[in-house]
Amino acid sequence: MKPRFDSLAFRLVAGASVWAAVALIAAAFILTSLYRETVERGFDERLGVYLKTLVGNLAMQSPGQLGDPGNLGEQRFELIYSGWYWQVRKSGGPVVLASRSLATDTLDIAKATNVGTVDGVESAVLTGPDNQELRVLSRTIIFDADHRYDVLIAGNASQLEAEIRNFQTSVALTLAVFGIGLIVAVGVQIRWGLQPLDRVRHGLSEMRSGREQRFEGPFPAEIEPLAKELNALIASNQEIIERARTHVGNLAHALKTPLSVITNEARSGQGPLAAKVGEQAEIMRTQINHHLDRARIAARSKVIGAITEVEPALERLVRAMSRIHGDRDLELDVAETLRFRGEQQDLEEMVGNLVDNACKWAASRVVVTAMLEEGDADQALVIRIDDDGQGLTEAEMSEATRRGRRLDESKPGSGLGLSIVTDLAALYGGDFRMSRAPLGGLRAELRLPAVVA
Structure with a gap:
């Protein structure tokens, strides 16, 4: 080191x-x-x-x-x-x-x-x-x-x-040995004195990884107030997040009812005006759901201590997609020890959108792999979804992540899936990219924060 x-x-x-x-x-x-x-x-x-x-x-x-x-x-x-x-x-x-x-x-x-x-x-x-x-x-x-x-x-x-020279030599050697011993003693003293800071670092790491919910001691008298303030800050942060979730839920319920009334009235009416109102009401519903989801995700992604076991989450997701897309051959390759630093629901939403898209466009085969890779500053969880379909051009890859953009109207969906994946990955400090897959189709790659044991 x-x-x-x-x-x-x-x-x-x-x-x-x-x-x-x-x-x-x-x-x-x-x-x-x-x-x-x-x-x-x-x-x-x-x-x-x-x-x-x-x-x-x-x-x-x-x-x-x-x-x-x-x-x-x-x-x-x-x-x-x-x-x-x-x-x-x-x-x-x-x-x-x-x-x-x-x-x-x-x-x-x-x-x-x-x-x-x-x-x-x-x-x-x-x-x-x-x-x-x-x-x-x-x-x-x-x-x-x-x-x-x-x-x-x-x-x-x-x-x-x-x-006199002999005396100078003796003094120099004696004081040099004494000085080295003094520096070593100071180093040991400083290491011993700063050990509580190592416990602080370890405590914060435990909380960040989700193994602990509070900043626990014991700590020296100088650090004890810091520990209390950090615990109070964590409690306040969690309270703010809960209030934000409550407000988001209240807003969703408050908007859902008027939109449902407008949609029902439009459906019961006849003519181009009613059709246009119904169409725009559905767009409003989609956009409101999208932005409410972003607000919910933004609040949840900042929660300290949330971790998700990757293997069981992806296994459940692949089993569900296999039932939905029964004519596709889904393969999963994931290490048992991988953990994602974030909410399970968000991981499933990101990977679920990508696997669903791959199954829609694949000829017959979809491969999902997850691994741990060395990043620029830390280790990262990398999830790749490869299909054997036709793939996309560079321009189409860029266009596909735009909110509400659908490259093929014949396939079902709102056009928000890849946009949601991009937003979610960014909120967690990761990224989402697309490239040509070894199978010949599209490779969708997620790079997310990992928890290293």
Whole structure:
């Protein structure tokens, strides 16, 4: 099943994911910055300890005869190009003392960058031997006017950066796992939170298919009012439909009596006027019945929950037509599980008109088939009625569905059958079409809404 990018679940998960990503990235940046600041401060404090040790050692010596203070308790000051160096330079003059790790090289504080001074101690970044990035602390000690020395301590900053990068990697992996877990947890929470909406959808589907008459719970407090309003709306809709049916019935009875009087009077009279009145009265009766049927059908087709089993309905219809048209061979092919989303009376009226027409025009054989087909948006019930008669031309097919149009006056009927079928199919959201049948005659095809188990 493809994800719906316009669904509530997708929007909530996407929103939570974006917020979690922004929050975790910000947290990673803050944690890394704090860690960098802490590590750099610790590194500088360590350099500061070495600087104080070196200055203290020099302060105890004679200004003009400074001796080697040794490794200051750090063996890396003994290893050549280890990245840890100390140096004593006479202010404005040459280097007088240096750690063994510098070998023959010297450090020039004048080439340093990111220089800052706190309490007389100058901090900076300097490129040392082997292009090492060094963090440097330097201060000037004054013995007297002739003895001023610049004392410098340097540590390998690449070790510091490597440590910070390792921390960044650990933080990134930890927060990524945490973020994925958070998104999964949010998805599960949203699925659980939206489950009542699935029950709402299922309840509406049950009502639409006719398996339920009301919208039943239980539902959470937020959805319970919706369920009550939907049940009230359904009850109101059914009441309106019943009132419409009652009004249609009352109108039919109110018109039937005057029309019967007019028809009887016309029949009892003589002459062309009486014949014309009788003829027009019959046309009025036919038209009134047609439009009253349309009104009744329109109201009934909107009833929620009406379903009809197709196989028994068509079997009864074919048996009835076989008795009426005994000289025709009627065949029925229909699956047992087919169900029509609508009233049984309407299905029988549509198929009955088509089968009756097919029997009238067939040479000897009529085949009725019903199947389930995939439509553009949903599955549809397709009913085909084929005969082996002469069939119709394209122009005659178009003309045949016009209300009251009869292509052959020798056959009995009002000419309203195919029009009623077309109107009924449209009211149910389906359609009716005609084409050439494989038997050689006409194929009448109904496409109607189906109920899928």
